[in-house]
Amino acid sequence: MSAPHLPLGEGAEFDAIRAMLDEWGPHAVGVGDDAAVVAVPPNEKLVVSTDASVEGVHFRREWMTAAQIGQRAASGALSDLAAMAATPLGILLALSVPERWRDELPELARGVGVAAVAARCLIVGGNLTRGTDLALTITVLGCTAVPLRRAGMRPGDRLFVTGRLGGPGAALRALLAERPPGLTHLERFVAPIPRLDEARWLAEHGAAAAIDISDGLLADGAHLARASAVSLAIDLAAVPCVDGVLPSEAATSGEEYELLVAVPDDVELDVAEFRRSFGIDLTRIGVALAPAGDPVLVDGRAPSVFGHDHLR
Amino acid sequence: MSAPHLPLGEGAEFDAIRAMLDEWGPHAVGVGDDAAVVAVPPNEKLVVSTDASVEGVHFRREWMTAAQIGQRAASGALSDLAAMAATPLGILLALSVPERWRDELPELARGVGVAAVAARCLIVGGNLTRGTDLALTITVLGCTAVPLRRAGMRPGDRLFVTGRLGGPGAALRALLAERPPGLTHLERFVAPIPRLDEARWLAEHGAAAAIDISDGLLADGAHLARASAVSLAIDLAAVPCVDGVLPSEAATSGEEYELLVAVPDDVELDVAEFRRSFGIDLTRIGVALAPAGDPVLVDGRAPSVFGHDHLR
Numbered sequence: 001m002s003a004p005h006l007p008l009g010e011g012a013e014f015d016a017i018r019a020m021l022d023e024w025g026p027h028a029v030g031v032g033d034d035a036a037v038v039a040v041p042p043n044e045k046l047v048v049s050t051d052a053s054v055e056g057v058h059f060r061r062e063w064m065t066a067a068q069i070g071q072r073a074a075s076g077a078l079s080d081l082a083a084m085a086a087t088p089l090g091i092l093l094a095l096s097v098p099e100r101w102r103d104e105l106p107e108l109a110r111g112v113g114v115a116a117v118a119a120r121c122l123i124v125g126g127n128l129t130r131g132t133d134l135a136l137t138i139t140v141l142g143c144t145a146v147p148l149r150r151a152g153m154r155p156g157d158r159l160f161v162t163g164r165l166g167g168p169g170a171a172l173r174a175l176l177a178e179r180p181p182g183l184t185h186l187e188r189f190v191a192p193i194p195r196l197d198e199a200r201w202l203a204e205h206g207a208a209a210a211i212d213i214s215d216g217l218l219a220d221g222a223h224l225a226r227a228s229a230v231s232l233a234i235d236l237a238a239v240p241c242v243d244g245v246l247p248s249e250a251a252t253s254g255e256e257y258e259l260l261v262a263v264p265d266d267v268e269l270d271v272a273e274f275r276r277s278f279g280i281d282l283t284r285i286g287v288a289l290a291p292a293g294d295p296v297l298v299d300g301r302a303p304s305v306f307g308h309d310h311l312r
Numbered sequence: 313m314s315a316p317h318l319p320l321g322e323g324a325e326f327d328a329i330r331a332m333l334d335e336w337g338p339h340a341v342g343v344g345d346d347a348a349v350v351a352v353p354p355n356e357k358l359v360v361s362t363d364a365s366v367e368g369v370h371f372r373r374e375w376m377t378a379a380q381i382g383q384r385a386a387s388g389a390l391s392d393l394a395a396m397a398a399t400p401l402g403i404l405l406a407l408s409v410p411e412r413w414r415d416e417l418p419e420l421a422r423g424v425g426v427a428a429v430a431a432r433c434l435i436v437g438g439n440l441t442r443g444t445d446l447a448l449t450i451t452v453l454g455c456t457a458v459p460l461r462r463a464g465m466r467p468g469d470r471l472f473v474t475g476r477l478g479g480p481g482a483a484l485r486a487l488l489a490e491r492p493p494g495l496t497h498l499e500r501f502v503a504p505i506p507r508l509d510e511a512r513w514l515a516e517h518g519a520a521a522a523i524d525i526s527d528g529l530l531a532d533g534a535h536l537a538r539a540s541a542v543s544l545a546i547d548l549a550a551v552p553c554v555d556g557v558l559p560s561e562a563a564t565s566g567e568e569y570e571l572l573v574a575v576p577d578d579v580e581l582d583v584a585e586f587r588r589s590f591g592i593d594l595t596r597i598g599v600a601l602a603p604a605g606d607p608v609l610v611d612g613r614a615p616s617v618f619g620h621d622h623l624r
Contacts, residue, residue: 006462007538009531009607032539034395034523035361035452037459040352049347050362050404050451052441083346092362094406094449127449129364137406137439137449139362140347147349150318211346219321226319227344295321 006032013128016102020109027113028123036124038090044143047086051077055134063175066104068190070111070136076214077138078119078194079257083212084149085203086142088121088196093138096131108136119196148199150227152209153262159232159286160202160269162195162259162278165217166245169253182244192257198278199259206267213256218296219306220260225288225295228262232296234286251298252305262288318344325440328414332421339425340435348436350402356455359398363389367446375487378416380502382423382448388526389450390431390506391569395524396461397515398454400433400508405450408443420448431508460511462539464521465574471544471598472514472581474507474571474590477529478557481565494556504569510590511571518579525568530608531618532572537600537607540574544608546598563610564617574600 005021005028008014021028030036040046053073055061064072074091081088093112097105116123124141167188174181181189199210211224217239225232234251241250263269274282294302317333317340320326333340342348352358365385367373376384386403393400405424409417428435436453479500486493493501511522523536529551537544546563553562575581586594606614 006535007541009535009538033462034392035359035398035454035459037396037461038358038360040358042354046350046352046358046453047347048350048360048402048404048451048453049437050406050439050449052406052408052439052443052449054408054441054443056444057442080346084349086347090360092360092451094362094364094451096364096366096408096445096447125361127362127364129366130369131364131366131447132368132444133408135408135443135447137362137364137408139360139404139406139451141358141360142347147347150345223318223321226321229319 005030008032016105016128019106023106023110024113024123027116031125036090036092038124038141040143044145045147047081047084047142047144047147048139049077049080050137050139051080052135052137064190066107067111070108071115072190072192073136074112074115074138075192075194076257077140078115078196079212079214081140081142082194082196082199082259083210084144084147085199085210086144086147088119089141089143090122090124091116091138091140092124093126093136095126095128096133096135097128098132098134101134119194146203148203148207148210150209150211150224153224153228153230153288155230155288155290156265157208157262157288158265158284159288160261160263160282161217161240161285162198162282163280164240164242165256165258166250166253167242168255169249170245172255184242188242189255192255194257195259201274201277202261205269207261207263209262211260213258213260214254216254216306217251217260218298218303222295222306224260229291230288231292231294232286233289234296234298236299238283238285240281240283317342320344328417328440331418335418335421336425336435339428343437348402348404350436350453352455356457357459359393359396359454359456359459360451361389361392362449362451363392364447364449376502378419379423382420383427384502384504385448386424386427386450387504387506388569389452390427390508391524391526393452393454394506394508394511394571395522396456396459397511397522398456398459400431401453401455402434402436403428403450403452404436405438405448407438407440408445408447409440410444410446413446431506460515460519460522462521462523462536465536465540465542465600467542467600467602468577469520469574469600470577470596471600472573472575472594473529473552473597474510474594475592476552476554477568477570478562478565479554480567481561482557484567496554500554501567504567506569507571513586513589514573517581519573519575521574523572525570525572526566528566528618529563529572530610530615534607534618536572541603542600543604543606544598545601546608546610548611550595550597552593552595
């Protein structure tokens with residue numbers, strides 16, 4: 001993974017790639033061959049996920065700078081590695097770029113680079129094409145000896161959530177209504193933080209299953225419940241919220257990139273140590289039950305609203 | 313990699329994913345977690361590439377069936393593994409789907425599945441979103457102990473090309489002019505064959521560098537030359553063409569997915585055995601020279617036209 005870039009050819013495509021490589025400096029390696037070559041550590045498995053961020057679907061241009069769009073797209077993709085407690089190895093960036101975005105490519109690239117540096121991984125490849133929408137399709141590569149999966153939870157496991165929920169949803173509601181969002185809410189929307197180190201700590205301390213909350217706590221809780229063939233009983237009052245957001249809003253708020261984690265009942269979890277280590281909360285919000293028809297129960301009832309469906 | 317799929321949730325997004333999984337049957341595994349987990353064989357490296365196929369840029373709807381669009385996109389992505397002489401491990405399919413394409417998703421998926429089966433690899437994950445363009449961004453995972461790179465060619469190496477060139481370019485010219493393309497030309501355009509087994513044979517028999525000809529022989533020859541810091545002298549009359557295509561057309565025709573390979577002068581290559589094994593030609597078309605200013609010389613002169621620039 002330490003190969004220098006290959007010399008690139010001439011033309012607009014390669015000029016654009018060169019401008020992006022200038023932004024990335026030493027944080028991109030080996031770009032320019034037909035494919036990237038990545039060493040996976042012995043005795044670990046590759047963990048890989050691909051995620052798209054499309055203008056008009058996942059964001060609007062007026063909401064964020066180009067660098068924020070790039071950083072948010074890469075952070076969202078990296079969050080899927082966090083959900084598996086994997087260590088990031090590399091990022092591939094496939095860009096679809098309309099003419100009107102051409103001049104913003106270096107800034108978009110810079111944002112992707114910021115996310116890569118924060119995750120301590122390299123940009124190892126990508127693709128560039130024209131398109132009607134600006135779209136960033138980001139593939140993230142990671143590794144782990146023991147992935148933390150969605151299946152693996154059992155009745156009796158306690159449910160924890162990292163951080164505080166509701167910020168991105170509150171920002172999104174304000175942006176869609178053309179009201180100015182609260183600054184802390186907006187920060188959570190434009191610059192989500194993949195909980196990579198937190199996930200590995202949780203896996204090392206006995207967590208049995210996890211998911212990242214990209215579709216909302218209840219929607220992703222239902223995914224986790226179905227995967228593990230349990231039901232989740234969530235105590236709405238316990239859901240940790242950012243200021244200015246109700247628990248009922250926080251529970252259905254997507255784009256969070258916090259983690260929902262199941263921990264077996266007999267595992268001691270030092271929540272104070274977690275808070276000291278990472279500067280965010282780890283909050284118990286419920287328990288897994290034997291499957292009860294509904295995948296999620298909130299204060300004992302099936303919720304009417306869950307979260308986000310990407311084809312709605 | 314043999315895990316069953318996780319139970320999926322409700323809603324249009326998951327219905328669409330279920331319809332695709334029905335098409336793939338046993339050729340997709342472990343779909344539905346936050347990320348895919350893939351074992352890379354001990355002592356081999358991961359080889360990974362991402363490639364996009366966008367409606368209006370790479371194809372038009374009226375040119376192909378949905379299944380052909382899926383198969384062509386996946387085969388084109390797999391060709392990047394062939395160019396590295398890697399063995400395919402898995403495919404991730406990120407789809408951007410406009411409303412007008414929604415009903416075609418199972419057929420698109422079927423075509424991707426056909427390409428995966430032909431390459432003897434599995435579909436291990438993906439992403440689904442709305443978008444203005446139909447776009448298939450396909451990430452391919454492969455492995456090899458010794459990747460066949462673009463750099464590695466030396467002056468004196470002989471240049472070989474697999475198969476016969478010019479078919480996809482001839483089909484594309486006809487389609488763009490709204491003339492009916494020749495059927496054999498169209499077949500080469502809609503159903504390219506990634507030269508995976510051929511590439512591994514070539515690597516095992518001493519090839520020093522390779523590239524797949526997705527941008528055209530001269531354009532990709534120039535990439536190979538720059539990467540290896542040599543110049544390529546190509547004998548135009550030697551370029552193997554499909555019927556009805558001139559060598560000058562075949563040399564600048566993109567979307568080929570044949571391989572351009574450099575073989576050291578002292579390596580014996582049994583071209584007849586190659587033809588017997590794979591049913592296609594392996595043709596010597598030139599030689600690598602010490603760098604001479606121009607990356608490619610055709611019959612001793614720098615060409616005026618090379619091939620395709622994705623941002624033109």
